[in-house]
Amino acid sequence: MTVVWVVAYTLLSGGAALSMVRVWRGPSLLDRVVATETLLAIIAGGIAVYAGLARDPAVVPVLLVVALLGFLGAVSVARYVGGMLIKSGTDDGRAAGLPPAAEQTVEGR
Amino acid sequence: MSPDALVGRGTRQLPVIAWLVLIWVLLWGSFSWANVLSGLVAAVVVTVAFPLPGVTEHARFRPLAVLSFLGFFLRDLAVSSVQVAWAAARPGPPVRSAVIVVELRTDSDLLLTLIAETLSLVPGSMVLDIDRMHRTMLVHVLPVTDEADVERQRADVLVVEERVVRAFGSSREIAALDGPDGPPAEAAADDAGRNR
Amino acid sequence: MVREILDVVAIGFLLLGSVMALAAGVGLVRFPDVISRLHAGTKPQVAGVLLIMVGGAIRLAGTPVVWMLLLGGLLQMLTVPVSAHMISRIAYRRRHVREDLLVVHEAGFAGLADLQDDPPGDQPADAPRDQGDSG
Numbered sequence: 001m002t003v004v005w006v007v008a009y010t011l012l013s014g015g016a017a018l019s020m021v022r023v024w025r026g027p028s029l030l031d032r033v034v035a036t037e038t039l040l041a042i043i044a045g046g047i048a049v050y051a052g053l054a055r056d057p058a059v060v061p062v063l064l065v066v067a068l069l070g071f072l073g074a075v076s077v078a079r080y081v082g083g084m085l086i087k088s089g090t091d092d093g094r095a096a097g098l099p100p101a102a103e104q105t106v107e108g109r
Numbered sequence: 110m111s112p113d114a115l116v117g118r119g120t121r122q123l124p125v126i127a128w129l130v131l132i133w134v135l136l137w138g139s140f141s142w143a144n145v146l147s148g149l150v151a152a153v154v155v156t157v158a159f160p161l162p163g164v165t166e167h168a169r170f171r172p173l174a175v176l177s178f179l180g181f182f183l184r185d186l187a188v189s190s191v192q193v194a195w196a197a198a199r200p201g202p203p204v205r206s207a208v209i210v211v212e213l214r215t216d217s218d219l220l221l222t223l224i225a226e227t228l229s230l231v232p233g234s235m236v237l238d239i240d241r242m243h244r245t246m247l248v249h250v251l252p253v254t255d256e257a258d259v260e261r262q263r264a265d266v267l268v269v270e271e272r273v274v275r276a277f278g279s280s281r282e283i284a285a286l287d288g289p290d291g292p293p294a295e296a297a298a299d300d301a302g303r304n305r
Numbered sequence: 306m307v308r309e310i311l312d313v314v315a316i317g318f319l320l321l322g323s324v325m326a327l328a329a330g331v332g333l334v335r336f337p338d339v340i341s342r343l344h345a346g347t348k349p350q351v352a353g354v355l356l357i358m359v360g361g362a363i364r365l366a367g368t369p370v371v372w373m374l375l376l377g378g379l380l381q382m383l384t385v386p387v388s389a390h391m392i393s394r395i396a397y398r399r400r401h402v403r404e405d406l407l408v409v410h411e412a413g414f415a416g417l418a419d420l421q422d423d424p425p426g427d428q429p430a431d432a433p434r435d436q437g438d439s440g
Contacts, residue, residue, distance in 0.1 A: 012327070015323075015328075021333075030392055045323070049361070055364055057368045078391035135372045135375075135376040194328030197332030206406060208409065225386070235390075237397045256409065
């Protein structure tokens with residue numbers, strides 16, 4: 001049983017650590033949003049693994065809250081960035097001072 | 110609002126109310142009449158305070174087709190997860206992807222929503238943009254290596270559409286799957302509009 | 306006996322789900338652009354959470370929280386595509402795509418033409434600049 005605990009939490013914390021690497025390195029806001037959402041889902045998964053392995057039902061409501069927080073956060077930031085795009089007049093946000101994100105030149109206009 | 114309209118709106122909201130009560134009971138974690146009744150009150154308050162437009166007029170619920178859709182969905186979810194996981198973990202150069210335009214045959218808000226939701230989870234696709242007027246979707250697919258892969262992914266997207274429509278669509282939508290239902294002139298106009 | 310078998314199955318689900326969570330993390334780090342990373346953040350991640358929820362539900366069978374666990378899995382399946390689509394749409398408009406890694410690119414960055422006029426109602430009164438964004 002101890003082996004299962006160690007293996008499960010090694011895998012989960014590996015995933016969480018890699019997500020945090022992406023939060024740290026960015027480079028863009030959207031990268032960080034995606035990584036944060038995944039991180040929260042992995043945390044929810046970790047809580048569920050604890051609830052399952054320890055047969056402890058008390059933490060399950062926490063898990064639901066964490067899972068929904070990830071969604072709400074991602075949607076809020078997406079709307080925030082999307083609002084800036086609309087405000088900028090062009091489609092890519094450059095008029096509002098946002099640099100184009102890809103390294104390549106612009107195609108299709 | 111006349112009583113008739115009120116009743117009509119009430120029946121349209123019934124599935125939503127049932128769904129909200131179900132979630133409420135699940136959140137409480139146990140079934141009791143007190144839970145169901147308080148959930149009913151909460152659901153009615155929510156549907157009256159935040160009414161949604163009715164979107165179900167083109168939709169039906171076909172239990173057998175829904176079961177087969179769910180089965181294929183779970184299988185595809187497993188397959189595409191493993192695919193993406195392998196694309197992430199395999200050594201070598203960064204994974205390649207493609208952005209494709211897919212023309213759908215469905216003309217219903219609810220069905221398009223379901224299709225887009227499903228496409229985000231299976232099969233290796235991600236919806237970037239939807240042109241509601243021309244029923245086209247801009248889809249990002251991953252992983253692809255060559256043109257044949259792209260065509261296979263495009264066919265997969267259409268298969269997902271077909272499964273969703275067969276599970277939740279009205280008979281008119283299902284009939285639309287089987288043949289092109291617009292005159293060619295319209296398609297040409299669509300193309301001209303898109304390349305503006 | 307049945308209980309032992311169920312335990313083994315449940316632990317299998319939990320471990321498999323953890324592997325998927327790790328895969329999502331690897332994908333987040335190794336994929337080249339935002340939209341590819343979204344793929345990693347949706348498919349393996351949702352599959353992982355679902356597996357873990359089912360495994361946990363089997364272990365906790367008989368307690369009321371089983372339904373809460375399954376509801377958590379269901380909500381993941383419903384919410385993750387929504388947020389992923391919102392992010393991917395904006396990411397595409399903002400050219401967060403490595404074009405050199407695209408095999409086929411069938412539309413311009415403006416997206417499908419008719420969507421250039423965005424629906425009203427999204428405008429924030431005063432949005433500060435997105436300073437973390439350097440591409």
